[in-house]
Structures are given as C-alpha cells and as structure tokens.
Amino acid sequence: MTSKPNWMFLTRKYEFPASHRLFNPDWSDEENARVFRQCNNPNGHGHNYDLEVTVKGQPDPQLGMVVDIYELDVIVKRVILDRVDHKNLNLDVDFMQGLIPTAENIVWAFWQELAPKIPAPAQLARLRVVETRNNFAEYRGE
Amino acid sequence: MTSKPNWMFLTRKYEFPASHRLFNPDWSDEENARVFRQCNNPNGHGHNYDLEVTVKGQPDPQLGMVVDIYELDVIVKRVILDRVDHKNLNLDVDFMQGLIPTAENIVWAFWQELAPKIPAPAQLARLRVVETRNNFAEYRGE
Amino acid sequence: MTSKPNWMFLTRKYEFPASHRLFNPDWSDEENARVFRQCNNPNGHGHNYDLEVTVKGQPDPQLGMVVDIYELDVIVKRVILDRVDHKNLNLDVDFMQGLIPTAENIVWAFWQELAPKIPAPAQLARLRVVETRNNFAEYRGE
Amino acid sequence: MTSKPNWMFLTRKYEFPASHRLFNPDWSDEENARVFRQCNNPNGHGHNYDLEVTVKGQPDPQLGMVVDIYELDVIVKRVILDRVDHKNLNLDVDFMQGLIPTAENIVWAFWQELAPKIPAPAQLARLRVVETRNNFAEYRGE
Amino acid sequence: MTSKPNWMFLTRKYEFPASHRLFNPDWSDEENARVFRQCNNPNGHGHNYDLEVTVKGQPDPQLGMVVDIYELDVIVKRVILDRVDHKNLNLDVDFMQGLIPTAENIVWAFWQELAPKIPAPAQLARLRVVETRNNFAEYRGE
Amino acid sequence: MTSKPNWMFLTRKYEFPASHRLFNPDWSDEENARVFRQCNNPNGHGHNYDLEVTVKGQPDPQLGMVVDIYELDVIVKRVILDRVDHKNLNLDVDFMQGLIPTAENIVWAFWQELAPKIPAPAQLARLRVVETRNNFAEYRGE
Numbered sequence: 001m002t003s004k005p006n007w008m009f010l011t012r013k014y015e016f017p018a019s020h021r022l023f024n025p026d027w028s029d030e031e032n033a034r035v036f037r038q039c040n041n042p043n044g045h046g047h048n049y050d051l052e053v054t055v056k057g058q059p060d061p062q063l064g065m066v067v068d069i070y071e072l073d074v075i076v077k078r079v080i081l082d083r084v085d086h087k088n089l090n091l092d093v094d095f096m097q098g099l100i101p102t103a104e105n106i107v108w109a110f111w112q113e114l115a116p117k118i119p120a121p122a123q124l125a126r127l128r129v130v131e132t133r134n135n136f137a138e139y140r141g142e
Numbered sequence: 143m144t145s146k147p148n149w150m151f152l153t154r155k156y157e158f159p160a161s162h163r164l165f166n167p168d169w170s171d172e173e174n175a176r177v178f179r180q181c182n183n184p185n186g187h188g189h190n191y192d193l194e195v196t197v198k199g200q201p202d203p204q205l206g207m208v209v210d211i212y213e214l215d216v217i218v219k220r221v222i223l224d225r226v227d228h229k230n231l232n233l234d235v236d237f238m239q240g241l242i243p244t245a246e247n248i249v250w251a252f253w254q255e256l257a258p259k260i261p262a263p264a265q266l267a268r269l270r271v272v273e274t275r276n277n278f279a280e281y282r283g284e
Numbered sequence: 285m286t287s288k289p290n291w292m293f294l295t296r297k298y299e300f301p302a303s304h305r306l307f308n309p310d311w312s313d314e315e316n317a318r319v320f321r322q323c324n325n326p327n328g329h330g331h332n333y334d335l336e337v338t339v340k341g342q343p344d345p346q347l348g349m350v351v352d353i354y355e356l357d358v359i360v361k362r363v364i365l366d367r368v369d370h371k372n373l374n375l376d377v378d379f380m381q382g383l384i385p386t387a388e389n390i391v392w393a394f395w396q397e398l399a400p401k402i403p404a405p406a407q408l409a410r411l412r413v414v415e416t417r418n419n420f421a422e423y424r425g426e
Numbered sequence: 427m428t429s430k431p432n433w434m435f436l437t438r439k440y441e442f443p444a445s446h447r448l449f450n451p452d453w454s455d456e457e458n459a460r461v462f463r464q465c466n467n468p469n470g471h472g473h474n475y476d477l478e479v480t481v482k483g484q485p486d487p488q489l490g491m492v493v494d495i496y497e498l499d500v501i502v503k504r505v506i507l508d509r510v511d512h513k514n515l516n517l518d519v520d521f522m523q524g525l526i527p528t529a530e531n532i533v534w535a536f537w538q539e540l541a542p543k544i545p546a547p548a549q550l551a552r553l554r555v556v557e558t559r560n561n562f563a564e565y566r567g568e
Numbered sequence: 569m570t571s572k573p574n575w576m577f578l579t580r581k582y583e584f585p586a587s588h589r590l591f592n593p594d595w596s597d598e599e600n601a602r603v604f605r606q607c608n609n610p611n612g613h614g615h616n617y618d619l620e621v622t623v624k625g626q627p628d629p630q631l632g633m634v635v636d637i638y639e640l641d642v643i644v645k646r647v648i649l650d651r652v653d654h655k656n657l658n659l660d661v662d663f664m665q666g667l668i669p670t671a672e673n674i675v676w677a678f679w680q681e682l683a684p685k686i687p688a689p690a691q692l693a694r695l696r697v698v699e700t701r702n703n704f705a706e707y708r709g710e
Numbered sequence: 711m712t713s714k715p716n717w718m719f720l721t722r723k724y725e726f727p728a729s730h731r732l733f734n735p736d737w738s739d740e741e742n743a744r745v746f747r748q749c750n751n752p753n754g755h756g757h758n759y760d761l762e763v764t765v766k767g768q769p770d771p772q773l774g775m776v777v778d779i780y781e782l783d784v785i786v787k788r789v790i791l792d793r794v795d796h797k798n799l800n801l802d803v804d805f806m807q808g809l810i811p812t813a814e815n816i817v818w819a820f821w822q823e824l825a826p827k828i829p830a831p832a833q834l835a836r837l838r839v840v841e842t843r844n845n846f847a848e849y850r851g852e
Contacts, residue, residue, distance in 0.1 A: 005821075008814050009848040017274065019161035019188035019230075024488060035489065037496060043230035046161035046188005048274050054848075059818070062734060063745065064810035069845070070747065088161075088185035100490035104434050108485070111431075132159065132190055135495070138435040138480075147395075150388050151422040166630060177631065179638060196422075201392070204308060205319065206384035211419070212321065242632035246576050250627070253573075277637070280577040280622075289679075292672050293706040301558065303445035303472035303514075327514035330445035330472005332558050338706075343676070346592060347603065348668035353703070354605065372445075372469035416443065416474050450772060461773065463780060526774035530718050534769070537715075561779070564719040564764075585842065587729035587756035587798075611798035614729035614756005616842055656729075656753035700727065700758055 004058055009125055010066040011054040014076060016085040019046035020101040044088065049106075050130035051080065053114070057122040067122040079117050080110055103129050103137035111139050146200055151267055152208040153196040156218060158227040161188035162243040186230065191248075192272035193222065195256070199264040209264040221259050222252055245271050245279035253281050288342055293409055294350040295338040298360060300369040303330035304385040328372065333390075334414035335364065337398070341406040351406040363401050364394055387413050387421035395423050430484055435551055436492040437480040440502060442511040445472035446527040470514065473557050477506065477536070480552035481544055493548040505543050506536055529555050529563035537565050572626055577693055578634040579622040582644060584653040587614035588669040612656065617674075618698035619648065621682070625690040635690040647685050648678055671697050671705035679707050714768055719835055720776040721764040724786060726795040729756035730811040754798065759816075760840035761790065763824070767832040777832040785827050790820055813839050813847035821849050 021044040022036040032040045039045070053076055057066045084093055089101040095113055099105045107129045115124040130136040163186040164178040174182050181187070195218055199208045226235055231243040237255055241247045249271045257266040272278040305328040306320040316324045323329070337360055341350045368377055373385040379397055383389045391413045399408040414420040447470040448462040458466045465471070479502055483492045510519055515527040521539055525531045533555045541550040556562040589612040590604040600608050607613070621644055625634045652661055657669040663681055667673045675697045683692040698704040731754040732746040742750045749755070763786055767776045794803055799811040805823055809815045817839045825834040840846040 005818055005849055005852075007850070007852050008818065009850070010814060011846050011848065013844040015274070017187045017189050019186045022490075026488075035494075038228035041228050041230070041234070043233045044161045044186065044188070045159050045228040045230065046186070046190075047159050048188075048190045059812070059814040062736075064732075064812035064815045066814055066847075068745075086180035086183050086187040088183070088187065091185045092183070102485070102490035104436060104485040104492055105490045108431055108434065132157070134439040136437050137492075138437065139431055140433070140435070142431075142433050147392055147423055147426075149424070149426050150392065151424070152388060153420050153422065155418040164632075168630070177636075201386070201388040204310075206306075206386035206389045208388055208421075210319075244627070244632035246578060246627040246634055247632045250573055250576065276581040278579050279634075280579065281573055282575070282577070284573075284575050289676055289707055289710075291708070291710050292676065293708070294672060295704050295706065297702040299558070301471045301473050303470045322512035325512050325514070325518070327517045328445045328470065328472070329443050329512040329514065330470070330474075331443050332472075332474045343670070343672040346594075348590075348670035348673045350672055350705075352603075370464035370467050370471040372467070372471065375469045376467070416441070448774070452772075461778075528769070528774035530720060530769040530776055531774045534715055534718065560723040562721050563776075564721070565715055566717070566719070568715075568717050583842070585755050585757050587754045606796035609796050609798070609802070611801045612729045612754065612756070613727050613796040613798065614754070614758075615727050616756075616758045654748035654751050654755040656751070656755065659753045660751070700725070 004061075006058065007056045007125075008059050008066050009054050009056045010069070011052055011126075012069060012072060012076070014051045014053070014081060015048060016051065016081055017046060017048050018084055018087050018089050019044045020089040021045070022100055022102060024100060044090070047131050049084075050128075050136075051076075051110070052126070052128040052130070053124070054126035054128075055118055055122040056125035067119060071119060075117050075119070076114065079113050103131045103135060107137045107139045111141070115141070146203075148200065149198045149267075150201055150208050151196055151198045152211070153194055153268075154211060154214060154218070156193045156195070156223060157190060158193065158223055159188060159190050160226055160229050160231050161186045162231040163187070164242055164244060166242060186232070189273050191226075192270075192278075193218075193252070194268070194270040194272070195266070196268035196270075197260055197264040198267035209261060213261060217259050217261070218256065221255050245273045245277060249279045249281045253283070257283070288345075290342065291340045291409075292343055292350050293338050293340045294353070295336055295410075296353060296356060296360070298335045298337070298365060299332060300335065300365055301330060301332050302368055302371050302373050303328045304373040305329070306384055306386060308384060328374070331415050333368075334412075334420075335360075335394070336410070336412040336414070337408070338410035338412075339402055339406040340409035351403060355403060359401050359403070360398065363397050387415045387419060391421045391423045395425070399425070430487075432484065433482045433551075434485055434492050435480050435482045436495070437478055437552075438495060438498060438502070440477045440479070440507060441474060442477065442507055443472060443474050444510055444513050444515050445470045446515040447471070448526055448528060450526060470516070475510075475532075476554075476556035476562075477502075478552070478554040478556070479540070479550070480554075481548040482551035483548040493545060497545060501543050501545070502540065505539050529557045529561060533563045533565045537567070541567070572629075574626065575624045575693075576627055576634050577622055577624045578637070579620055579694075580637060580640060580644070582619045582621070582649060583616060584619065584649055585614060585616050586652055586655050586657050587612045588657040589613070590668055590670060592668060612658070615699050617652075618696075618704075619644075619678070620694070620696040620698070621692070622694035622696075623686055623690040624693035635687060639687060643685050643687070644682065647681050671699045671703060675705045675707045679709070683709070714771075716768065717766045717835075718769050718776050719764055719766045720779070721762055721836075722779060722782060722786070724761045724763070724791060725758060726761065726791055727756060727758050728794055728797050728799050729754045730799040731755070732810055732812060734810060754800070757841050759794075760838075760846075761786075761820070762836070762838040762840070763834070764836035764838075765828055765832040766835035777829060781829060785829070786824065789823050789827050813841045813845060817847045817849045821851070825851070
C-alpha cells in the first residue's frame with residue numbers, strides 16, 4: 001500500500017444548546033412576525049445544535065490521521081463552542097452581532113472564524129449546523 | 143384470540159424547541175451561578191425538547207387502539223405544545239410561572255396539565271421530557 | 285460478587301418492513317375513512333417496523349447471559365419475522381387474520397405467538413412495536 | 427462580514443409511510459421472484475420513507491435564508507407528500523405509473539416533479555430518499 | 569402547584585468504547601467457540617457502549633432537580649467511566665475480574681459499584697448498558 | 711420520463727464491532743502514549759463501526775437499480791465484513807497489517823479491497839467509516 005489518497009475527509013461532531021430569535025431590525029414588528037412566524041417570538045426559543053466539522057487532507061504517514069483530532073477538538077472548543085454553548089446567539093456572541101441567526105448565517109459566521117484556524121496542511125472542507133432533526137445548513141467553502 | 147390485555151401502552155412522541163434559564167429568585171447571582179453553572183446564563187439558552195406521552199388501557203375492540211391517536215394529538219397540541227413550542231419557558235408559559243424549568247419540573251408541570259385531559263378509559267401512564275440526547279426526566283404518576 | 289440479580293432484562297431489536305391498512309369490516313367505507321383517516325387508504329401503506337423483545341431472568345452463571353441470544357434470534361425469526369417480514373399484515377399473516385393491524389394489536393398478536401416459545405427459565409417481559417419514530421405500542425404481560 | 431457565500435446548502439427532512447412492490451411487468455412471476463426476492467411479495471410491503479430535500483443558493487440578505495422554509499414546506503407537501511404519504515407507490519401515484527418503485531426510481535421521479543417548483547434563485551441541489559436505516563438513494567442533478 | 573411527585577426519574581447517558589472477549593476459563597477452546605461463537609475471537613473485539621444511569625427521588629424544591637447532575641456526572645466518571653473507557657474489559661478492569669463481560673454482567677458489576685455512591689436522598693433506579701444498536705441489558709435493583 | 715440520470719447514488723450501511731489499538735511501532739512507548747493518548751491503551755479498546763458503501767451509476771432500466779443490492783451485500787460481506795467483523799484490527803486482518811488502524815486508514819484499506827470488486831458498470835463513489843457517533847472518515851476516490 002504505497003500510494004496515498006489526495007483528499008481524505010475527517011468529520012467531528014459537536015453539540016451545543018443555545019437560544020435565538022429571528023428578527024430583522026430594519027422591519028416593523030408586524031413584518032418580522034409575518035416573515036419569521038413562530039421563530040420571531042420576542043422572548044426567543046432555542047435548540048440543541050449539532051455542529052459537524054469536516055477537514056480534508058492527506059493522512060500523516062506517522063499518525064494515520066488527516067488532523068490531530070485532540071488538537072482539532074481544542075481549537076473548535078476555543079474558537080466556537082466556548083463562545084456559543086449555553087448562550088443566546090442574538091445577545092451573547094460577539095462575532096455574530098448584526099447577523100440574523102438562521103442556520104445559514106450561523107454556518108457562515110462559524111466558517112469565517114474557524115477556517116483560518118485549521119492546522120495546515122489540513123483544510124476546512126465542510127461545515128454543517130443541524131438546528132432540528134429536520135433542518136440543517138451546510139457550507140463547503142465555495 | 144378472545145382474551146384481552148389489561149394494560150396496553152401506547153406512546154406518541156412530539157418535539158418542540160424552547161429556551162430557558164435555570165435560576166432561583168431567592169438566591170444571589172453568585173449562588174445561582176455556582177449551582178446552575180452554564181445553565182444560569184442571564185440571556186438564556188435553549189433545547190429541542192422531545193416529549194413522549196404514554197397512555198395505557200385496553201384497546202377498543204372496534205378500533206384496535208388504546209386511544210384515538212388523532213384525538214390525542216389534538217389534545218397534546220392544545221394543552222401543551224401550543225403553549226411551549228418556540229417559547230421561553232421562564233417568561234412565556236402561564237402554567238410554569240414560578241417554577242425553575244429543569245427537565246424534572248417541566249415533566250411535573252406537563253403532567254398536571256395533561257393527565258386530566260386524557261380521554262377515558264385511557265389513562266396517562268408516563269411522561270418523558272428529553273432535554274438533550276444525554277438527559278431526560280420521566281414521571282409515572284407515583 | 286456472590287449474590288445474583290433476580291431480574292436482569294435483556295432486549296434484542298429487530299426490524300421488518302411490512303404494509304397494512306386499517307379498516308373494520310363491520311363498518312361502511314365512510315365510517316372507516318372517518319375513523320382511520322389516511323391509514324384507511326384502500327391500497328394500503330407501510331412502515332419499517334422495529335420489534336423490541338425483552339426477556340428477563342437470572343443470568344446463567346456459566347454463560348453470563350439471561351438467554352442464549354443466538355437461540356433467541358432463531359426463535360424470533362421463525363416465530364415472528366419469517367411470517368411478517370416484507371409482508372402485507374392484512375393479507376399474508378395467518379395469526380393476524382381478523383385483527384385490525386394497529387400497533388397495539390400487532391404487539392398483542394406477537395406476544396401470544398412468542399411468549400410460549402421463550403426458552404425457560406427466561407420469560408418474555410416486554411414487547412414493543414415501533415411503527416414510526418413518533419409512535420410505538422408496548423405490552424408487559426399484564 | 428461583507429462578502430457572501432456563493433453556495434449555501436439548506437436541507438429539510440420529511441417523512442412519509444408508503445407501500446410498494448418491486449416487479450417488472452415484462453417478466454414472468456418466476457423471473458420477478460428470482461430478481462426482486464422478498465421485495466416482490468404479491469401483496470406488497472412498506473417503509474417509513476425519509477425524504478431529504480437540499481436546495482442551494484445565496485442567503486437572502488434580508489432573511490438570512492437560502493429559501494423561505496415555510497414556502498418550501500408548502501411546495502414539498504403539495505408537489506410530493508400529498509401524493510405519496512400513506513399511499514401505495516405502485517397503484518396510487520400518477521407520476522410514478524410504469525416505474526418500478528425502487529429507491530433510485532423514487533428519487534428520479536421526485537426530482538422531475540420538484541426541481542421546476544423550487545422558488546428561484548434557489549435551486550434543487552440534492553434529493554435523498556431513505557428507504558430503511560441501511561439503504562438510501564441520492565441524486566444531485568447530474 | 570403545592571404537592572410533589574414521590575418518584576421522579578432522571579436519566580443521564582454516557583458513552584465509552586471498550587474491547588472484550590467472551591469466554592469461560594472452565595471450558596475447552598472448542599466449548600467456548602461453540603457457545604460464544606464470533607464473540608469468542610481470541611484477540612477480542614469491541615463496542616461503543618452506551619451507559620444510561622437512572623436515579624429516582626423527589627426534586628429538591630430549591631434546585632428543581634432529583635440530583636445535582638454535575639455531581640452525578642463526576643461520580644459516574646470516577647466510579648465507572650475512568651475505569652472502563654478505552655479499556656479492555658477482560659484485562660484492565662479490577663472490579664470485573666473473573667466475570668464474563670456480557671452486557672448482563674457489565675450491568676451487574678456497574679450496579680454494585682455505583683449504587684452505594686448515588687448521593688442521598690436520590691437512589692439508583694435503573695442501569696442500562698447498550699452494547700450495539702440491537703442489544704442492551706438493564707437492571708432495576710430487584 | 712424518457713431521459714436518464716447519469717449519476718444516481720445508492721448507499722448501503724453495514725455494522726461491525728471490532729477492537730483496535732493506535733500505536734506506531736517506530737516510536738517509544740512514551741511517544742505513542744503522548745500522541746495517541748487513551749487510544750494507545752496496550753490491551754486495546756473497540757467500537758461498533760458503521761460502514762457506508764456508496765456506488766454510483768445509471769439505474770438499470772429493467773431493474774430500476776444502480777446495482778443489485780443482494781449482490782452488493784454478498785460482495786461487501788465476503789471482501790470486508792467477514793474479515794473484520796468481531797475481529798482485532800491490529801492482529802486479525804491480513805490486508806491491514808502494518809497500518810495504524812485510524813478511521814482514515816481503515817477507509818483507505820477498505821477502498822483498495824472493495825473498489826475493484828464493485829460490479830460494472832456501477833462504480834464505488836464513496837466509503838465512510840463511522841467510528842463513534844462523533845467521528846467518521848470518508849474517501850471519494852480522489
């Protein structure tokens with residue numbers, strides 16, 4: 001077995017409960033309620049979010065791993081989880097200020113924080129945020 | 143097949159996202175933070191709650207059912223889900239006022255609302271509230 | 285560790301896809317449609333059923349098992365699965381003739397077939413039939 | 427955060443129970459039984475199908491969403507679910523007439539119905555039909 | 569809401585991967601292979617075990633909890649998980665020496681370690697060890 | 711419905727429990743313990759591995775299938791499962807000798823065994839090995 005895969009994908013899943021409220025400050029209360037419906041409840045609601053982080057690369061021949069998963073876990077904890085776990089995504093998260101916290105925008109905000117921190121030569125390949133068992137957003141860097 | 147089971151159990155699962163904050167108004171902020179830790183975050187956090195409703199009884203010989211599940215669904219929606227779905231359990235739910243919204247207390251509050259509304263001769267046998275994939279509370283009426 | 289548990293419970297899960305239709309031959313088409321709604325579709329519909337078989341007993345001191353699970357699997361396959369797997373529960377299953385195939389009645393019919401076949405001293409303790417991820421029936425022999 | 431993702435993916439999951447039978451009318455009964463085995467049972471069998479609908483696009487800056495999920499749910503319900511939920515896929519579904527209802531063909535038939543109905547500028551990116559927990563088909567438009 | 573439940577149940581789930589081999593040292597290799605089949609592989613095999621710990625009691629009126637779950641987690645980690653996580657259950661676990669590591673015997677051994685350590689007035693009510701998605705053992709203290 | 715999809719994807723999931731130990735024979739015990747941490751336990755540990763095999767192709771017009779799934783199951787059983795199920799991945803598997811059995815290397819080794827055996831015109835499109843509910847590796851042939 002001498003050749004090597006160019007792109008092996010390794011995914012780690014994390015969980016964090018958080019609350020959020022969907023609303024657009026440029027709109028009236030009526031417009032917000034009409035568009036975001038029950039997700040616009042003034043006192044907010046919440047979810048158990050699943051976060052799936054996929055990195056790609058060649059497995060290191062000495063380790064047999066695309067990335068040191070202990071190191072990756074530490075990075076994801078520091079860069080993302082410590083800032084959103086058991087938090088209110090509208091009020092408590094500095095890097096999401098001004099962003100409507102839909103699943104799509106959460107993925108996008110997380111990507112910008114996390115992609116530069118993945119240890120080379122591994123690269124962030126995909127980020128998925130699962131909001132409910134029937135709804136998830138995903139970004140692949142394109 | 144002439145005899146009949148005395149107690150057949152029928153369970154329906156429902157989901158609702160909601161936010162909450164654990165705190166005891168009789169305590170100082172420091173005491174609350176020490177006891178409830180991350181669950182005490184002032185702006186709250188949230189969960190996708192699963193609610194499992196188990197009723198017991200003899201299947202109706204004409205229906206083959208312990209309870210008409212369409213009727214049960216309507217009752218659970220009206221008595222519980224419409225009042226907690228996409229809500230803040232501390233601020234938005236009348237029958238939970240003054241209650242610290244732990245999984246145990248949520249189950250207890252739901253039981254008191256729902257048990258009297260189960261259509262006889264079926265009876266409420268068990269109520270389970272799943273808060274995260276690793277935590278759930280259950281009450282069986284004793 | 286010299287003492288022994290009186291009742292250790294061992295559960296095995298099995299799956300089988302099947303089709304069914306809910307209707308009561310004593311009723312008019314209108315009555316059936318009103319009561320069983322979409323489950324009354326004349327050409328039937330179907331489910332991936334999960335069957336959970338729980339036996340109880342004292343673990344055999346030489347085996348460390350309540351029941352030989354290989355033997356249990358063979359019995360469940362012969363007594364239940366071979367007769368319902370990929371079948372129409374209204375038309376293809378001899379021991380369910382004349383029974384409205386609700387989850388409750390399926391559990392009841394399976395119990396009567398399976399309970400006498402569990403190898404002593406183990407006993408059948410619980411039977412659960414999961415019809416959808418949000419609906420299951422359970423019988424415990426009482 | 428001024429730039430925008432080109433392709434954000436948003437997935438919604440739906441469930442529907444249905445029955446089906448695999449057989450090819452051009453073949454003898456023996457040939458059908460040999461090829462489709464237990465899936466060829468004359469009275470059919472069934473599944474709890476999961477349908478995953480993935481759309482892609484740029485999140486609307488006012489909504490933070492690739493697609494209005496309430497609107498998407500209404501479309502999927504009207505175009506797909508109302509026509510297959512609690513139905514027999516061989517007999518009850520007009521747009522699947524003449525099609526052997528394998529998971530692959532179900533995906534293909536659903537794609538042709540649904541792709542033209544996705545509200546622009548979002549596009550249908552992937553359709554997955556999960557037949558059992560161990561079997562699913564997927565199409566990505568290529 | 570002045571009355572109180574007598575028995576509220578609170579369950580926490582934990583996971584640990586471990587390896588094991590089923591064999592009885594009193595038997596010949598042939599007898600072991602015949603009885604335990606593939607589970608008797610001399611170099612062992614392994615599982616991702618799920619451990620469900622259920623305690624019962626009255627919720628503390630100040631906390632709204634049957635047990636302080638942070639305290640429970642610390643106890644389960646110290647008494648069980650630190651001793652079995654990423655371990656070989658035949659060779660590495662002192663309190664399981666001489667025990668055939670079936671799911672039943674694992675539950676039994678865990679119960680004897682854990683039951684005396686549950687903080688009063690809560691009591692251990694149920695212990696479940698899930699070995700595969702189709703097999704689990706459960707003990708309720710009787 | 712006259713046109714045809716070029717690439718329809720069909721996925722089958724399989725499970726197998728196995729044990730493994732991560733270590734690099736070129737390193738000292740200290741170096742191995744430092745890098746692989748708890749996964750380096752000398753007596754090994756184990757997992758319930760899920761294997762997802764995805765093939766792609768055009769559905770056969772007579773079968774409505776990308777691949778005969780009965781045939782695929784037989785091939786995966788013979789080529790992979792019979793050699794790793796209930797085995798020690800370090801000691802018992804000929805085609806993994808000399809390979810550190812990380813999820814990435816397991817995927818890579820399985821791909822080389824399985825890809826040449828997929829019945830044409832179907833092709834192996836993706837292989838995923840799920841090690842725990844929070845960790846999986848995936849290879850797509852590039």
